[in-house]
Amino acid sequence: MKTAIVYVSTHHGNTKKLVDAIAEKYDITAIDGTREKNFDLAGFDRIGFASGIAFGKFYPQMLALMNEKLPEGKAVFFLYTYGGRTEMYCNAARKIAEKKKATILGEYGCKGYDTFGPFKLIGGISKNHPDEADLQNAVAFYGRLK
Numbered sequence: 001m002k003t004a005i006v007y008v009s010t011h012h013g014n015t016k017k018l019v020d021a022i023a024e025k026y027d028i029t030a031i032d033g034t035r036e037k038n039f040d041l042a043g044f045d046r047i048g049f050a051s052g053i054a055f056g057k058f059y060p061q062m063l064a065l066m067n068e069k070l071p072e073g074k075a076v077f078f079l080y081t082y083g084g085r086t087e088m089y090c091n092a093a094r095k096i097a098e099k100k101k102a103t104i105l106g107e108y109g110c111k112g113y114d115t116f117g118p119f120k121l122i123g124g125i126s127k128n129h130p131d132e133a134d135l136q137n138a139v140a141f142y143g144r145l146k
């Protein structure tokens with residue numbers, strides 16, 4: 001099962017830590033969506049999209065990449081980190097995947113250090129996340145995927 005994980009992790013590299021932990025144990029191709037422009041996902045059976053959350057959704061850059069790069073009919077999964085859980089963060093990404101006739105295998109999200117806006121004044125929230133347990137849970141999630 002050839003697997004790629006495309007990530008956009010621009011705030012603190014929190015989400016990239018999940019991807020790195022998975023890549024340490026499993027054979028995946030990690031693609032930095034902010035740097036690599038000419039990648040092609042056609043040759044992968046399974047594609048993960050990994051993003052920080054901004055304003056309740058995956059980063060706009062990630063949603064745009066999904067629209068542009070996800071071929072029809074793939075198996076996909078989602079990884080994300082957020083400052084404070086309040087919403088269904090994968091909804092917009094799921095909609096794009098459904099439009100592309102993807103099979104959605106699952107999602108894993110955990111806290112990630114957040115210094116956006118006023119949180120900066122108090123030294124940030126979700127400090128020290130993702131922590132070791134968060135990373136192990138991400139790896140376990142990946143290991144359970146079909």
Ligand SMILES: Cc1cc2nc3c(=O)[nH]c(=O)nc-3n(C[C@H](O)[C@H](O)[C@H](O)COP(=O)(O)O)c2cc1C
Pocket residue numbers: 008009010011012013014015016051052053054055056057081082083084085086111112113114115116
């Ligand atoms: C512009 C901006 C908006 C954000 N909006 C939310 C939000 O709506 N909900 C939330 O839980 N976290 C929010 N966060 C926190 C990030 O999702 C969190 O810090 C995440 O771990 C960042 O991931 P990254 O380091 O991989 O980019 C926001 C952060 C930024 C910079």
